[in-house]
């Protein structure tokens with residue numbers, strides 16, 4: 512069985528590049544800085560600091576101060592999404608709306624940067640259109656469900672099962688990217704650091720756009 516087929520069937524024994532990257536994850540000091548009184552929650556100043564913090568965090572990637580890697584950024588987002596979908600299940604109706612909004616916005620930005628920047632670069636590197644076409648088709652279904660969920664109330668009876676199906680689809684899709692697509696691209700020498708810079712810049716612009724949409728809603 513080829514390494515790619517073995518990865519697809521979950522029988523691949525060697526640690527993936529994902530796991531190797533994760534071994535370099537820095538430990539947090541665990542210390543929290545107290546917040547000045549003038550920087551109240553939700554203020555423009557605190558939002559600006561949070562944005563800078565997010566960008567610096569992404570530039571650091573999970574490489575413990577090493578240069579960022581686009582696949583670490585995307586995999587961190589997969590973990591964030593898993594957490595949000597799981598939190599939604601346990602949350603009461605009041606909290607569900609905020610969790611769902613964050614999950615859908617994160618997914619919209621994540622799928623956009625993959626389609627605009629990451630997938631074309633991977634396709635140029637490994638020249639496997641079948642793999643990219645399958646991933647794009649899965650994104651298509653993800654976006655269709657997001658579109659439907661945007662038109663529904665998170666408190667409605669039909670929302671939770673649809674949101675759950677979206678979570679399962681995203682989990683399946685992320686697993687294939689991490690087990691198959693990303694390691695394949697890395698083994699073919701894709702420039703993951705240059706891609707990370709492009710992804711971070713595009714995400715910042717999309718976050719502004721989605722932030723404006725939220726304010727207008």
Ligand SMILES: [Fe+2]
Pocket residue numbers: 622625646650684688
């Ligand atoms: Fe994807």
Ligand SMILES: [Fe+2]
Pocket residue numbers: 585589621625685688
């Ligand atoms: Fe992804």
